[in-house]
Structure formats: C-alpha cells, structure tokens
Amino acid sequence: MWFPLLLFGALSLLSIPVVVWLGLGWYNLFWGVAGPTGGLLTALFYALAGRRIGLEVPAVPYLVALVVIVAGAAVAGAVGGIIDEPRLSVAGPPLAVAAGLLLIARQTRSVALVWLAGIVGAVDIGLLAACSAPTLIAVTVGFAYGVPALVVGLGVVWRKRRR
Amino acid sequence: MTSHHPVNGLDDVVHQRVRLGILAVLAESTRADFTFLRDTLDVTDGNLARHLQTLEGAGFVEIEKRFERRRPRTWVRATAAGRDAFAKEIAALEALIRRVQ
Numbered sequence: 001m002w003f004p005l006l007l008f009g010a011l012s013l014l015s016i017p018v019v020v021w022l023g024l025g026w027y028n029l030f031w032g033v034a035g036p037t038g039g040l041l042t043a044l045f046y047a048l049a050g051r052r053i054g055l056e057v058p059a060v061p062y063l064v065a066l067v068v069i070v071a072g073a074a075v076a077g078a079v080g081g082i083i084d085e086p087r088l089s090v091a092g093p094p095l096a097v098a099a100g101l102l103l104i105a106r107q108t109r110s111v112a113l114v115w116l117a118g119i120v121g122a123v124d125i126g127l128l129a130a131c132s133a134p135t136l137i138a139v140t141v142g143f144a145y146g147v148p149a150l151v152v153g154l155g156v157v158w159r160k161r162r163r
Numbered sequence: 164m165t166s167h168h169p170v171n172g173l174d175d176v177v178h179q180r181v182r183l184g185i186l187a188v189l190a191e192s193t194r195a196d197f198t199f200l201r202d203t204l205d206v207t208d209g210n211l212a213r214h215l216q217t218l219e220g221a222g223f224v225e226i227e228k229r230f231e232r233r234r235p236r237t238w239v240r241a242t243a244a245g246r247d248a249f250a251k252e253i254a255a256l257e258a259l260i261r262r263v264q
Contacts, residue, residue, distance in 0.1 A: 054198050054199030056193040058192070
C-alpha cells in the first residue's frame with residue numbers, strides 16, 4: 001500500500017509548482033501523463049510484490065480502479081472544457097481519484113485509504129462549492145492529497161521496517 | 164429435522180482448520196506459494212504438505228512445482244470445485260451461526 005501513497009502523494013505535490021508556474025493547461029497535461037503512468041506503475045508494483053511474497057491477487061479490481069480514475073478524470077476535464085468551467089476540470093479529477101482509492105481500499109481492506117479518499121473528496125467538493133479560482137483549487141487539493149498520502153505512506157514504510 | 168441441521172452442510176475435508184485456512188487464503192487470491200501459506204497459517208512444512216495432499220486429492224487445489232531463479236518453488240491455486248466447496252462451507256457456517264444465536 002505504501003507505493004501508490006508515496007507515488008501519488010509526491011505527484012500531487014509536484015503538480016503544485018506545475019499549476020502555479022506553468023498554468024492550468026500544463027497542469028492538465030501533467031495529470032494526463034502522470035495519472036495513467038502512475039496507475040500502471042502501481043499495478044506493476046503489486047504484481048512484482050505479490051510474486052515476491054508468494055501471494056498473487058487478481059488484477060481486475062485494481063484495473064477497474066485505474067479505469068475509474070483515468071476515465072473519470074478525462075470526462076471531468078472534457079466536460080469542464082466544453083461548458084467552459086475550468087473549476088470542474090481541476091476539481092473533477094481528484095474526485096475520480098478518490099473514487100478509485102475507495103475501490104482499492106475495499107480490495108485491500110485499508111482504513112487509511114478510506115480516510116485519504118474521504119479527505120480528498122471532502123476538500124475537493126468543499127472547494128468546488130466555495131472557491132472561484134481554479135488554480136487555488138488545484139493547489140489546495142494538491143496539498144490535501146499530497147501531504148496526508150506522503151505521511152501515511154512513510155508511516156506504513158516505517159512500521160514495515162520496525163517489524 | 165436433523166437432516167436439515169446446518170452442521171450437515173459442513174464438509175469434513177474443508178472444515179479442518181488448516182485446510183479451511185488454505186482455501187480461505189486461496190479464495191482471495193489467484194495463487195499462493197507454499198512458504199506464504201506455511202507462515203500465514205503458522206504450521207510446519209510437513210503438516211502443510213499433508214493437508215495440501217488431502218485438498219489436492221479431493222480436487223480442491225492444484226499444486227504446481229517449478230524452479231524460479233534456480234530454487235524450487237511450490238505454487239498452490241484453488242480449483243473451481245475448491246472455491247465452490249469453500250463458498251458452501253461459509254454458507255453452512257453462516258446458517259449455523261444464525262441458528263444458534
């Protein structure tokens with residue numbers, strides 16, 4: 001579980017300078033590449049880890065979560081562009097990520113992932129309702145997901161090393 | 164009445180602790196290796212091997228022995244019959260719990 005947390009946590013924090021310095025277009029491009037690539041790396045990580053520890057699990061639930069994240073983010077971005085609502089383009093993908101995290105949490109029975117998905121979803125919906133600046137939404141969601149994900153991910157690594 | 168008692172739905176091959184544990188692990192996975200099962204179920208090599216033989220004889224698991232990086236490795240996967248037997252066992256246990264609670 002630590003790998004997707006650290007990977008997507010780092011990517012979320014990395015997306016903040018992208019949107020601040022390069023703008024929303026580059027931000028969307030960043031996630032368009034980083035999201036699917038990160039998802040595939042995560043699937044590869046679980047496959048290799050399963051083989052190493054001696055327990056191979058079905059890949060389908062993780063692929064479904066990946067499809068939900070990628071398709072949800074793509075639809076939100078496209079709809080936001082069509083109706084000229086950049087806030088939706090920025091706030092929609094994190095909601096898709098939260099939905100995907102919930103699917104992975106169910107599969108891995110991870111309470112931490114449920115909390116993380118809840119935090120991301122709540123912050124995102126709150127910002128969508130209250131904030132008019134898309135860049136501010138992107139930055140806040142980047143922090144709201146990135147910091148807890150890195151903290152939880154590092155905590156999991158620390159606990160594994162202590163055992 | 165006794166013929167409909169939930170305990171009659173329990174399968175002696177599946178119900179034993181280690182064998183139930185093996186099928187429980189395999190029900191949630193594609194396959195598991197011998198070492199993982201041994202450590203997870205806290206049994207000895209010989210004990211696990213004996214129970215795997217029983218399950219294999221009943222057609223509930225398939226055992227694949229191979230060399231990986233020049234080391235022997237034994238993978239175990241549940242057959243369709245094994246998954247079905249495990250599901251029936253859980254259903255029987257649920258029925259028993261409902262009856263006695």
